[in-house]
Amino acid sequence: MRMIRTSKNMRGTVQCDNTTMHLLQANDFVADAIRQEVAKRNILLINIVSSAGSGKTTLLQETARRLKDKLTIKVLVGDLETERDADRIRQTGIDALQIVTGGICHLEAQMIWQAMQKLNLEGTDILIIENVGNLVCPASFDLGEDYRVTLIATTEGDDKPKKYPRMFLTSEMMLVSKSDLLPYLPFSVEAVVKDAKEVNPDIEHMTVSSTSGQGIDEWCNWLIEKAKEKKGIEQEELLAV
Numbered sequence: 001m002r003m004i005r006t007s008k009n010m011r012g013t014v015q016c017d018n019t020t021m022h023l024l025q026a027n028d029f030v031a032d033a034i035r036q037e038v039a040k041r042n043i044l045l046i047n048i049v050s051s052a053g054s055g056k057t058t059l060l061q062e063t064a065r066r067l068k069d070k071l072t073i074k075v076l077v078g079d080l081e082t083e084r085d086a087d088r089i090r091q092t093g094i095d096a097l098q099i100v101t102g103g104i105c106h107l108e109a110q111m112i113w114q115a116m117q118k119l120n121l122e123g124t125d126i127l128i129i130e131n132v133g134n135l136v137c138p139a140s141f142d143l144g145e146d147y148r149v150t151l152i153a154t155t156e157g158d159d160k161p162k163k164y165p166r167m168f169l170t171s172e173m174m175l176v177s178k179s180d181l182l183p184y185l186p187f188s189v190e191a192v193v194k195d196a197k198e199v200n201p202d203i204e205h206m207t208v209s210s211t212s213g214q215g216i217d218e219w220c221n222w223l224i225e226k227a228k229e230k231k232g233i234e235q236e237e238l239l240a241v
């Protein structure tokens with residue numbers, strides 16, 4: 001049976017040649033295996049995507065600081081080179097593993113599957129993937145995630161959902177990041193939300209700033225809520241574990 005994420009990837013007007021189709025089919029096969037593995041373990045799997053520098057790692061650092069004593073969170077982070085992001089996340093006291101893609105502009109399900117074999121997932125509540133900074137290619141690769149979360153920073157301009165629609169079409173949540181900079185930028189949260197909803201009427205949204213802290217508690221509560229739903233237990237029970 002085709003899973004929802006897979007069929008989402010096949011939607012739209014992109015013309016794929018046979019090679020691309022086969023590549024995505026192979027990816028989707030592994031993505032389904034990941035989905036089954038995290039379902040078996042009751043782990044919530046989140047895929048965080050955005051352009052380079054939108055604030056993904058900083059958000060994860062803030063998330064880890066707030067939730068690490070309540071939940072077991074592990075992070076897989078993809079970059080073309082360096083261990084820098086994994087180092088930054090580990091400094092907050094949670095387990096993080098760097099996937100160095102060596103030039104590949106996105107993460108593929110096979111990379112996640114291999115990395116998961118290296119992580120001790122026992123007792124993990126939430127596994128978060130920070131994808132390679134790129135608003136284009138990661139949109140086409142299902143990683144078996146429960147939720148895809150797209151960051152759009154106020155510094156990027158509010159016209160991105162219509163220009164890079166596939167990412168917004170395949171995401172369940174849009175975080176408008178770096179909201180502390182709104183007073184200095186010609187960026188309209190209302191406009192970006194309107195465009196994102198026109199691309200994907202189901203997309204949820206929040207406005208966050210890792211610098212000022214705006215919206216971070218709301219984001220953390222959303223994560224807790226989704227982890228609770230994945231486990232099928234009440235939030236109080238989850239936090240008591």
Ligand SMILES: Nc1nc2c(ncn2[C@@H]2O[C@H](COP(=O)(O)OP(=O)(O)OP(=O)(O)O)[C@@H](O)[C@H]2O)c(=O)[nH]1
Nearest residue numbers: 051052053054055056057058059133178209210211
């Ligand atoms: N003003 C402001 N700056 C931020 C915020 N979040 C992150 N930054 C800054 O934005 C820059 C990029 O942040 P990162 O968290 O490294 O962004 P990223 O999306 O992980 O970047 P890549 O992994 O390279 O794609 C850094 O200089 C951060 O300090 C924010 O909420 N407000």
Ligand SMILES: [Mg+2]
Nearest residue numbers: 056057085130
């Ligand atoms: Mg990063």
